[in-house]
Amino acid sequence: MKKILGIGSALVDILTQIPNDQILKELNLPKGGMTYVDAKTSVEIGEKIAHIGSQMASGGSAANTMSGLARLGIEAGFLSKIGTDEVGEFFKKQMVETNVKPQLLTSATPSGRVIAMVTPDGERTFATCLGAAAEMHADDIRPELFDGWDIFYVEGYLVANPSMLRKAIETAKEKGMTIAIDMASYNVVEENRDFMLDLINNYVDIVFANEKEAFALTGMEPEAALHFIAERCQIAVVKVGAKGAFVQRGNEMVTIPPLEADVVDTTGAGDMWAAGFLAGLVKGENLEKCGMMGAIVAKNIIEVVGAKMDDTRWNDIHKAIALL
Secondary structure, eight states: OOOEEEEOOOEEEEEEEOSSSHHHHHHTOOTTSEEEOOHHHHHHHHHHHGGGOOEEEEEOHHHHHHHHHHHTTOOEEEEEEEESSHHHHHHHHHHHHTTOEEEEEEESSOOEEEEEEEOTTSOEEEEEEOGGGGGOOGGGOOGGGGTTOOEEEEEGGGGGSHHHHHHHHHHHHHTTOEEEEEOOOHHHHHHTHHHHHHHHHHTOSEEEEEHHHHHHHHSSOHHHHHHHHHTTSSEEEEEOGGGOEEEEETTEEEEEOOOOOOOSOOTTHHHHHHHHHHHHHHTTOOHHHHHHHHHHHHHHHTTSSSSOOOHHHHHHHHHHHHTO
C-alpha cells in the first residue's frame, strides 16, 4: 500500500471558543481566515482571550491530515521543524501517539503555535505564529528524507516559504512521488495566486480546495473552478461546505452529497476530508467512495472542538466507511 509523507508547519493549536465576532474585529483578524502574527502579537491575543479558557492539541494542516491517515490505516509521516522546548516535545509526542512517523528537524527558536478562535456558528479563525516551523530552509530538504514514500502531501500555507517549498516539491518529483496540495486558506491563495498556479501547472497531481480558495485561485464559481483546476492536474477537489463537494479526474466528475452534522467547530474539516479521500485513493477505491470517505471523516471532526477525535468516534468512522 502506498505511503504518504506530509510537509507543513509543526504547530500546537490553542483552541478557544469565543462568544461572538467582536473579539475578531478588535484584533483585526478576518473571520474564517488565517493570519500570520509575530510572537509579541500572539502573546497579546492570548492575554486578551485568556479569561475564556482554552485547550491544547498538536495541529498544523498537514500534520492533522497525516494523523487522520494514520487512524485510517495508512502509513503516514510528517516533515517539519520544531523548537527544543516543551511545546515541540508535546507536538512530537502527539504525532507518535497517532502512529505518524515524525521527521522533525530542530531549532533554538520556540516551536510554532496557533491561536484558533471558534465562533458560535462553528467558524474558526487562526492567528498563527510559526516560530521554528518558519525556519525550514531549502538546504534542509535532503533527498533521503523522501526515500520510501510514494505520495507527498503539501499544505498550502507553505507558499509563504517559496524557495523551500519549491525545493521540496522538485525533490519529491525527482523521487517519482505523486504530489498533492491543499490550498489551506483563501487569503493565502489571494496573496500567492501566481506561485500557486505555477506549482499546479508544473508539479501538482492532486488539488484540494474549498469554494473560497477555488474562487481566489480562479475567480470562478465552484464547478467552473473545478474544471479549470482539473485541466491542470490529475484530480481536482472543490468542497462546498454544507452542499458537499465536487471531484474531477479527466472527464470523470462526481458530486459528493453533504452529510448532516451538528456543527461545533470547523477546525480541521478540510484536513480530515483530505485524509479520508487519500485513504480511499491509496486503497484503490473509486472517486465517489473516496469522496464519501472524506465526507464521513470531515462530518465527524466538525462535531467536536479541535482537530482530534477519540477512539469511540474513530470506531464509528470505520463502521460508517465499511457500510459504503
